[in-house]
Amino acid sequence: MEGLRQLEALCERLYNSQDSVERAHAENTLKCFSVNIEYISQCQYILDNAVTPYALMLASSSLLKQVTDHSLALQLRLDIRSYLINYLATRGPELQPFVTASLIQLLCRLTKFGWFDDDRFREVVKESMNFLNQATSDHYAIGLKILSQLVSEMNQPNPGLPSTHHRRVACSFRDQSLFQIFQISLTSLRQLETNVASRLQELALSLSLKCLSFDFVGTSIDESSEEFGTVQIPSAWRSVLEDPSTLQVFFDYYAITKAPLSKEALECLVRLASVRRSLFTNDAARSKFLAHLMTGTKEILQTGQGLADHDNYHEYCRLLGRFRVNYQLSELVNVEGYSDWIRLVAEFTLKSLQSWKWASSSVYYLLGLWSRLVTSVPYLKGDAPSLLDEFVPKITEGFITSRFNSVQDGSPDDLSENPLDNVELLQDQLDCFPYLCRFQYESSSLYIINIVEPILQIYTERARVQTSDNSDLSVIEAKLAWIVHIVAAILKIKQCTGCSAESQEVLDAELSARILQLINVTDSGVHSQRYGEISKQRLDRAILTFFQHFRKSYVGDQAMHSSKLYARLSELLGLHDHLLMLNAIVGKIATNLKCYTESEEVIGHTLSLFLELASGYMTGKLLLKLDTVKFIVANHTREHFPFLEEYRCSRSRTTFYYTIGWLIFMEDSPVKFKSSMDPLLQVFINLESTPDSMFRTDAVKYALIGLMRDLRGIAMATNSRRTYGLLFDWLYPAHMPLLLKGILHWSDTPEVTTPLLKFMAEFVLNKAQRLTFDSSSPNGILLFREVSKLIVAYGSRILSLPNVADIYAFKYKGIWISLTILTRGETMNLLFLVTVMWV
Structure with a gap:
């Protein structure tokens, strides 16, 4: 017993000591329990006789490592398994939660590694039911924890198990036990529904979510990604999924619980909304399922319950986003109550846009839903109205207004907080938004023009006025940067279906003309002294993005210039072909390279555009005709391009000379x-x-x-x-x-x-x-x-x-x-x- 007391003291130091040397000594002394097979019996002795939870934790974690790293005899593993089940049944309720969790993980690891070795390993679900049938809530909790850990263990590869063997075990478990476990979770949820604020509710919800999140087809979903594809639930689950009570139990739990439980209920609904089409018996069953989803989400919008919590809000937006992935517009409009549902979703979207700072990461899912809906309109058959003509223009205007509000609120210059500098978030939102603009392009383009012209006029006037306070210029430049990004994104999707009509090309010209007018102003007067200002750099990065997308749509190898676009640009600005447009682009490139000396972002973006132009066969040939390009090729010195002297931009020099090399060698002249x-x-x-x-x-x-x-x-x-x-x-x-x-x-x-x-x-x-x-x-x-x-x-x-x-x-x-x-x-x-x- 004295030795056990010493061991307990060592375990206490191992898990609690603040002294790294003392911890290392304890770890080295106790290492034998997890390395040497002969110490397995000692671990059992510790579990039977130790008092402190840290000694029990040592025994459990050591056995886990032994089972994972060593090929133990079958009978030994079966003995350990039987011992663990009895131990959890007798002493489980009195143990510390972290000890219980470790013992359950050990039991599940044994089950997975021995799944094909002996049928007794597969009886773990039946033995978990014994815990659920006990009178005490503590035993009930242990049963749910065993099942939850078992699903997690089967779903995750293990270092000590070949990936092919892992997949064989996971598939066998999926086919033999997972459906039963999911049914147990649903039964538990229904039994516990009146058990308010119970820990068991959380365990049952977590178990359901793990079942629905199982990797059914071995696709190894990237856990770091918030997005996933269709959930490939097996056909054997059909009857349960088509049963209305299955969906309803999760809507009920969302209504009766608070975060974080309510968020887990929504996560289950997100996965149910992503179930593959072919699972359902027929179209009628699928339509009934969709109607139930729409009714449930509509009730949440009507009451607003739980949406004040940010996690709930974000998960609810993801749930709405699944409608765009898994269902067609033609299916949605034929559901009874569609008009009320789409109106509520539109109102919710507008409120989300107004709360841009709080809901910025969630708006992506809403814009994705609307973009999918509008792109489906050409394929919509039947007389049922989509009502998109009524709501989409409001959302388009609401998005632009919200971007301006984000500027007006004085967003900090910190790159991690300003929406214009969050590249991933900006791209996510602007990937979806242009489809909304193109849907009612005439009205949305007119709205953009009416917004940009007064701002452009003010910006033009300010170029001529020298004042000591230029703080308002930062706000103006930020608004202009948003408009330029939006127009660039609209041009980016020019090649998509329905966007190449001649009328749309004329509207492209109208918007592009305003941006080109802006470009003439940005490098004149007072603005030519503001290259060190972050807001000016953001605007110039937006302009470069505009040029990139304009080039892909209206200049270059695959996209020959459009007569309709250039005919209108000729009327507005005198740019009658893409060579003149290319000259304007190169002029801006040259200006940036001359005027920016310290901004790596602007220099890098500028050179990236320059290289795109030079490396295109057609655009490269056209560049050689331009005087500006001839000057750059002949005078690439620090006197003309000061960024070459700035060490912080020295990495950009390789791209600069790579581009110059492209142009030099294109001419095929040694001289x-x-x-x-x-x-x-x-x-x-x-x-x-x-x-x-x-x-x-x-x-x-x-x-x-x-x-x-x-x-x-x-x-x-x-x-x-x-x-x-x-x-x-x-x-x-x-x-x-x-x-x-x-x-x-x-x-x-x-x-x-x-x-x-x-x-x-x-x-x-x-x-x-x-x-x-x-x-x-x-x-x-x-x-x-x-x-x-x-x-x-x-x-x-x-x-x-x-x-x-x-x-x-x-x-x-x-x-x-x-x-x-x-x-x-x-x-x-x-x-x-x-x-x-x-x-």
Whole structure:
């Protein structure tokens, strides 16, 4: 007994001590219980005789690890299983909840691992029923917990079990036991409905939810995602799902419980609303199920019960969102009470939009519902009215008004809180909203124009007025940014069914004209001094998004310019074809590259658009005709583009020169290539003339980093023997010694060596067979001789340097890139040469 008391003291320190050394000592001492099979009997002794819950927890968790990690004898596992069931029946009610949970997990793990080994393992559901039939609520709770943990255990892969075996067990459990467990949960819910504020209600609801969330077909749903597809409930469940009392019990529980129980009831309803179409006996049964869902959701909207709780509110929006996924508009309109339901949903949506700050993450589901409804209108048959003509324009206007209200409330400049900076949320909402605009496009476009014109007029006037207080400009720019994002999203879906009509193209032109007018104002007068303001940067990012979507719809390889759109733009702005439009886009790109020096987001977004234009075959050819592009290609220096001098934007340099490389090589002119490389040649000359004694200065460091990133961009743009040969001949042999010099002097500085090695990794990559030299050419040998010098110089120095805290950035990353270079060298059958030279 003295030994047991000492063990209990150790367990107390293991789970409660604040001293990490003391905890580690206790863990190391007690490790034998979970590792050595001989200690299994000792664990049972502890469970029988220990007093403290921590000792019981040690025994239970040790047995769990033993069962998971070791292949125990069948009889031993059966003995442990019988012992656990008796133990939970006799001592379960008096144990601490965490001990009970651990013992139940152990029982379920034994059941799963032994499912195919002996039929007795499959009797766990029957034995759980024995707990449910006991008189005490404590035993009833243990029975529900066993079933709940069993469903979870069967649904989740285990490290000690091959995935194929896990799936076999899960499928067998699904077919033999899961339906029975779901029926038990429903029976329990009905029996406990009058048992107000009972812990058992929560356990029964949780059990139902786990049954409905089971991975029925082995799709391994991503738990981090809030969205899921159709729930593939087995056909054997049909009678229970078609029984109206099944749906009703969850609506009843939502009504009689408070959060978080009410949220779980809604989660069950979300999954029931997602049941596959083919489960139902016929269309009549499915229509009856849908009518019940609509009636239940309508009653919640009428009373508003529980929707003041944020979790309930969000889950209810998800429930409404399932109507768009699983049901057609034609089905909805034929349900009795549809008109009342759609009116209430519209009112709810408008209130949600007004409460933008509180409901921002939930609005996505509502907009998704409405977008699905309006896109189904062309396929709607019959005389039943959809009433969408009445409600959708209000929702469209409500969304825009709510965005303006979010600006008026003075949203903080914190990137994590401003809706314009929450990229994922912005994309979610603007993916659905344009379909609502296109539904009644004439009225919605007129509404947008009437809103934007007064704001644009004020913004234009403010460009001419110099004042010390420009705080109101931030609000104006935020409103304009929302409008630009909305118009961009409308243009994005131009190619969808029903959006390509000539009348819609004219309206596209009307909206685009207002945005183009805005662009002419953003970089003039007072506004040309505001590039450091966050609100100005948000507006310019929105403009870049507009250009991206406009290009895909009305400029480029697949989407030839539309006569209707350009005819109207010609009348409004004099832009009669897509070459003039392209010139306007490139003009904005050039302005951003000249004026933004510190905003990585704007520079990165601008260069992304520039690369899209240059890499398109048609748009690339058109760019070469523009004077602005000719200027950029000939004058890519920090004097003209100050962002090149800003270290924070140095990563963008690779994209910048990748784009320039695309444009240079498109012209197929060696003379043009050499003249375009003059700015980089000047950097080479300056660095090569720097004496060794001055080579460890910050000026040299940042010049090297920038040069390597620039060269990597140019190298990425070479996609043929011809273009690669131009770069190779320009670099070798004149400038290769500088790379070796950089490695020799800066081998202890990853900021320099990483870009240098990345350039070399790109330079030796044989993509598109660009490194295929003539059979009489020694260039392959010469290239890898230079590469081997670099690798040897870097490897011999970096391996001898002492380790630092961030060893990955300091050593491992450079070593990884070096090995990448060697791997790519193998494609040239010269790996052996490089390796020998390294050795």
